[in-house]
Amino acid sequence: MPTRIDGDLFEAAKASGALMSRSAAQQLSHWARLGRELEASRTINHKDIERVLAGKAPYDSLADPEQAVVRSEWDERVESALAGLDLQAELTKSGQSWSEVDAEGNLVRRTAD
Incomplete structure (x- = not known):
């Protein structure tokens, strides 16, 4: 069944899978089985x-x-929070300027207007 996954997760599965002689899809399935067993484990105190x-x-x-x-839950929460960030829009809306590094590594000062 086709499923969309995060690109970073796919790349991590690809790299980790290569070390274990698995394809990225096989590595993702392996991680999913581990997660399922971990969550179902009676030795883990979910409370x-x-x-x-x-x-x-x-x-x-x-x-x-x-x-x-x-740690896994924290990773998911952080990724979700980062995906929802648009600092440029927030700074522009608040009228603040900011600095960032361009593609060539030069420091560029941006203004809200």
Whole structure:
């Protein structure tokens, strides 16, 4: 069944899969199976994970498998937040100027107008 995935995830699967003699699709399937088993595992305390994700418990209180689940969730949240950012639009709307580096590595100052 065709599925769209993030380009960065595909590239990571391609690189990791090559090390394990798997195609990118095989690596993605492998990761999906691991994730499914990890989430279904009785040795993982999902309530503790939820408490850490809600900011009610420290990350270091989790065992390694639970920390892996939390890191994965954090990665997804960060990627989602970054995808929704349009700093140029926000700065322009607020009337602020900003600086950035162009394709040649030169510092360029931008204005809101």
